[in-house]
Amino acid sequence: MIEWNGEHSVGISVIDEKHKEFIDIINKVIVAKQHDNNPEKIEEVLREIIDYAWNHFRDEESYMVEFCYPEYQYHKEEHLDFVHRANSYFKIVTSGNYQILNEILEYLKRWLVNHIQGTDQKYVECFRKNGLK
Ligand SMILES: [Fe+2]
Numbered sequence: 664m665i666e667w668n669g670e671h672s673v674g675i676s677v678i679d680e681k682h683k684e685f686i687d688i689i690n691k692v693i694v695a696k697q698h699d700n701n702p703e704k705i706e707e708v709l710r711e712i713i714d715y716a717w718n719h720f721r722d723e724e725s726y727m728v729e730f731c732y733p734e735y736q737y738h739k740e741e742h743l744d745f746v747h748r749a750n751s752y753f754k755i756v757t758s759g760n761y762q763i764l765n766e767i768l769e770y771l772k773r774w775l776v777n778h779i780q781g782t783d784q785k786y787v788e789c790f791r792k793n794g795l796k
Contacts, residue, residue: 664690665772670780673787675795681719682779688712689771696764705761709753712771716746723783730793732786741782745774 667683688711695704720742727735748770755763 664693665775671775673779673783675787675790677795678723678783678790681722682783684715685719685771685775685779688715689768689775692764692768692771696768702756702759702761705756705764706753709749709756709767713746713749713753716742716749720746723786726790726793726795727786730789732789734785738782738786741778745778 665686667686671682671686672679673682688708691708691711695701695708698704724735724739724742726732727738732738752763752767752770
């Protein structure tokens, strides 16, 4: 299981709370994997991933627009890539291939490192300057 720690933090509480939810989702995938790939659980967690992505990315992006964040386009593309990927995983799973769970898990873990600990960190200065805490 993955535990939230300081390395995951962007230092802005409204965003950190959402990123904690992302870690909860990764942990649900880990549990689903341990419980012998129960199809309903896997579909449920994928729905949750897609739902989460839509909501959280929309929130981040609306801050970016509001604060005229210069790297908005690039950041948005990474989000879009995640959404596409999550949708295609969902299709694969609903077509009956549950072996994809390992790949999904690896992808989510990479997202945590590359996006949450990487790309997201870049907007922190801009968001803080605009009063987000
Ligand atoms: Fe982001």
